[in-house]
Amino acid sequence: xxxxxxxxxxxxxxxxxxxxxxxxxxxxxxxxxxxxxxxxxxxxxxxxxxxxxxxxxxxxxxxxxxxxxxxxxxxxxxxxxxxxxxxxxxxxxxxxxxxxxxxxxxxxxxxxxxxxxxxxxxxxxxxxxxxxxxxxxxxxxxxxxxxxxxxxxxxxxxxxxxxxxxxxxxxxxxxxxx
Amino acid sequence: xxxxxxxxxxxxxxxxxxxxxxxxxxxxxxxxxxxxxxxxxxxxxxxxxxxxxxxxxxxxxxxxxxxxxxxxxxxxxxxxxxxxxxxxxxxxxxxxxxxxxxxxxxxxxxxxxxxxxxxxxxxxxxxxxxxxxxxxxxxxxxxxxxxxxxxxxxxxx
Numbered sequence: 001x002x003x004x005x006x007x008x009x010x011x012x013x014x015x016x017x018x019x020x021x022x023x024x025x026x027x028x029x030x031x032x033x034x035x036x037x038x039x040x041x042x043x044x045x046x047x048x049x050x051x052x053x054x055x056x057x058x059x060x061x062x063x064x065x066x067x068x069x070x071x072x073x074x075x076x077x078x079x080x081x082x083x084x085x086x087x088x089x090x091x092x093x094x095x096x097x098x099x100x101x102x103x104x105x106x107x108x109x110x111x112x113x114x115x116x117x118x119x120x121x122x123x124x125x126x127x128x129x130x131x132x133x134x135x136x137x138x139x140x141x142x143x144x145x146x147x148x149x150x151x152x153x154x155x156x157x158x159x160x161x162x163x164x165x166x167x168x169x170x171x172x173x174x175x176x177x178x
Numbered sequence: 179x180x181x182x183x184x185x186x187x188x189x190x191x192x193x194x195x196x197x198x199x200x201x202x203x204x205x206x207x208x209x210x211x212x213x214x215x216x217x218x219x220x221x222x223x224x225x226x227x228x229x230x231x232x233x234x235x236x237x238x239x240x241x242x243x244x245x246x247x248x249x250x251x252x253x254x255x256x257x258x259x260x261x262x263x264x265x266x267x268x269x270x271x272x273x274x275x276x277x278x279x280x281x282x283x284x285x286x287x288x289x290x291x292x293x294x295x296x297x298x299x300x301x302x303x304x305x306x307x308x309x310x311x312x313x314x315x316x317x318x319x320x321x322x323x324x325x326x327x328x329x330x331x332x333x334x335x
Contacts, residue, residue, distance in 0.1 A: 028227060034268035101237070127241060134266040136224040136238045 033142070033153030034134055040067075040148050041132035048099050048107055048121035055122050060148040064174055065094045066167070067142040068118070068158070069130060071102040072110045074138040080157035081114050087163060088117035097121035100130045100138055143167060145174045201240070203247050210250065217246050217256060220273045221263060230273065242271075 035041075040057045047053040060067070068084060070077040087093040097118035099107050104123060111121075124130055133142070134153075143152040152170040154162060205211040215232065221242060223234040231239040231246075242263060249259045263271055275281045309315075316324065 031224060031268055031270050034265055131241050131245065132266060134224070134268065136236075136267065 030155045031136075033150065035142075035150040036152065038150055040144060040150060041129065043122070043124075043129040043132065045129060046123045048097070048104060048123040051104070051123075055120060057148055059096060059120060059122075060144045061146070063094055063146050064171055065096050065119075065144050067096050067098060067133075067144055069098045069100050069133070069135050069138050069140045069142075071100045071138050072106040073102065076157050077139045078114070080139055080159065081117070083157070083159045083163070084117040085115045086160075087158070091163075094119055096144075098129060098133075098135075099123050099125075100135060101125065101127040141167070143170045143174065201243055213256070214247060214250060217250075217259060218243055221246070221260070222271045222273050224267045224271055242267075 040060050042057055044054055044056050047055050066087075070081075084095060088095055095118050097120070099121050101124070103125060107121075107123075122129060127135075133140075133150075137155065139157055141154045141158050142150055143154075145151050151174050152167070154166060156162075158167065203214070205214065218232040219230050221231045223229045223231050223236055223239045223242070225236045225238045226234050229239075231242045245263065246259055249262065254262075260272065269275060275284065277285050
């Protein structure tokens with residue numbers, strides 16, 4: 001019994017070590033979205049290209065889409081833009097844009113210069129839909145299934161690696177099940 | 179010299195003022211203001227790693243403070259306000275997580291540690307009580323050795 005007690009600190013250290021080790025390498029700045037498994041929040045916002053047209057959550061019905069949150073004020077959005085163009089043009093991915101806390105003129109200039117990978121762009125200058133989606137920084141990219149339910153949220157830039165290792169498996173899974 | 183010191187002082191003081199989060203909200207009374215203050219102090223900014231939305235200058239924190247204020251004006255209860263933000267941003271924004279199966283250990287650890295400590299103390303006390311005068315600290319054999327050592331020491335060498 002006495003002998004066993006001597007090993008107690010070692011045992012405690014091992015348990016604590018295993019628990020702490022499990023946390024190493026996790027990026028604490030990336031949070032899982034609270035909306036996963038829930039439908040896209042209701043919204044009614046204008047189309048960026050066509051200020052007279054209103055868009056709402058029915059936009060996400062019928063096919064799997066990526067919802068990409070961007071703004072011209074966001075440097076990382078510029079980094080991922082070429083990859084979004086590649087996804088839209090080469091892979092035929094259905095991307096919806098959410099122009100977040102931006103202004104229309106800047107956004108249109110940006111798209112003119114860098115290209116437009118989006119099927120539709122929701123214009124959200126006050127960030128209301130962004131807030132309902134729990135967006136806490138841009139860029140963020142959501143995978144939304146054909147029923148309009150959020151399946152995944154990626155925080156940070158989308159590039160080839162992220163597409164192949166993260167988004168594509170989620171999309172395949174969503175299409176397989178739905 | 180004095181001028182420079184003055185200038186530096188002004189700079190220092192104004193720096194402090196600028197760093198504070200300045201929002202202007204109207205409250206009907208002190209209690210409401212206090213309630214708002216308590217709420218924003220226990221909500222965590224999702225963008226910053228460890229700041230509440232009261233301290234944070236991040237745009238998202240400003241949006242969250244606005245939302246808290248708006249919901250308060252609409253007569254929402256504290257739980258409703260916190261729930262609505264958790265529904266959007268996840269459990270991360272709660273500095274006081276709900277007590278459920280996942281957070282049970284988190285809440286119970288202090289109690290477990292205190293109980294464990296008490297058990298150890300009780301154990302030590304009970305053992306020393308039990309080992310009272312009937313069972314002396316040294317066995318007869320040990321006592322004999324001690325006596326011999328002491329006797330040897332007293333002898334002039």
